[in-house]
Amino acid sequence: MEKTFVDFHVIQTVPPSCVNRDDTGSPKTAVYGGVRRARVSSQSWKRAMRMMFRENFDESELGVRTKKIIDLVAQCIRVQDDSKTEEEALSLAEKVINTAGVSTKDKAAKALFFMSTKQAQNLAELILRDGAPNKKDAQLALNKNHGIDVALFGRMVADEPALNTDASSQVAHSISTHRVDNEYDYYTAMDDMSPEDSAGAGMIGTVEFNSATLYRYATVAAHELFKQLSEEPAALARTIKEFARAFVTSMPTGKQNTFANRTLPDAVMVSIRKDQPLNLVGAFEEPVQNEGGFANQSVSKLAAYAMNTHGSFSCPPEKAYAVGENMAKLTGAENVSFKELLDELEKDMLVRF
Known part of the structure; x- marks a missing residue:
């Protein structure tokens, strides 16, 4: 190319x-x-x-830069399985996020993390399907379906370079x-x-x-x-x-x-x-x-x-x-x-x- x-x-x-x-x-x-x-x-x-991207792209096409990624994934878990309580969803979300190599503390990431809406859905689907997914699969879920803004501006994860995305x-x-x-x-x-x-x-x-x-x-x-x-x-x-x-x-x-x-x-x-x-x-x-x-x-x-x-x-x-x-x-x-x-x-x- x-x-x-x-x-x-x-x-x-x-x-x-x-x-x-x-x-x-x-x-x-x-x-x-x-x-x-x-x-x-x-x-x-x-x-x-x-x-401005929020005015011209659907939310599903974009990412969110936040420490509250556990909440983000937990919301997706409850959408995909409404039998899960809020506490159960938060626990599963933190588990799959930690498996991917992202450090958390007090139910939040230790540093701002740039994640697309689709990637949050990927992690929710993975933890609900596998229960105890391996690191490779968790990282794959976070390394595909980049939001428009994640692809353009990149993502740097100091603790886990495998999750880095070049801008x-x-x-x-x-x-x-x-x-x-x-x-x-x-x-x-x-x-x-x-x-x-x-x-x-x-x-x-x-x-x-x-x-x-x-x-x-x-x-x-x-x-x-x-x-x-x-x-x-x-x-x-x-x-x-x-x-x-x-x-x-x-x-x-x-x-x-x-x-x-x-x-x-x-x-x-x-x-x-x-x-x-x-x-x-x-x-x-x-x-x-x-x-x-x-x-x-x-x-x-x-x-x-x-x-x-x-x-x-x-x-x-x-x-x-x-x-x-x-x-x-x-x-x-x-x-x-x-x-x-x-x-x-x-x-x-x-x-x-």
Whole structure:
């Protein structure tokens, strides 16, 4: 099977916001090209994508990342055999989970575990059928029927590497294309029941924030995802389409009620490659300078860097789509609307696989 990588490149401007905080409550940042950049972690954006998947996939097609996997399997046991009491179901669920090599304590996994709904059903069916299944069968039940999100984002089990699942996608930390300095919002809140002539506020505080034009990148190894989805072309095509929708339009929820920072991209480019994935963040190693805004300059720099890289180091993509007239014009990619992009990706995957 030929390698096929689908690369996603997004330029997106985010207004004053605190999308992704560190342990001190400050917006995350990184130094790149010698200057401080705004940063949104890949974990933050992947969670936003998984939440959007719930709108477009049935629950049975997805996974749950939780410590409460005993409860999850116990529910499936009681659905399959309603004669089992809740306590019996919990005991059987913990037994089969431990047999697979997942450690538990106080009726919960010791660490977050990513399990698809179907895998929970597999374990329930196994323990009800065999009573005392062996480790091989228990692990087989957990290593087949991966949910869409488990296949895309992978699963790591430190205590039992046999249960690890390689991710078929990678999502980069988003960084600003330019230098960013964090700012502070000093706020006060009044007590609605205080007398009108009372002095002082009921609460005061500060919120740290920044604003930035971000470069966002992700890639999907379609050939690997195809294997994980039982080599079903329709499932692959739909998953790539929904990955594209979620990556482009989702937004992490950090401080959204405070800043209402829900924006959509300024430009998107999607490339289908046979050689290797290609992150184009090098376009911004020299930060964009503010000359009337960052978005248009960022699009131009990204396009120029892509064309130079394709000519000097790698092959041009087999196919490229652009949402945004300027991006299409500068790269030669096919200019499409976002809806057309989703439809074209779905059709392209069906033809290839």
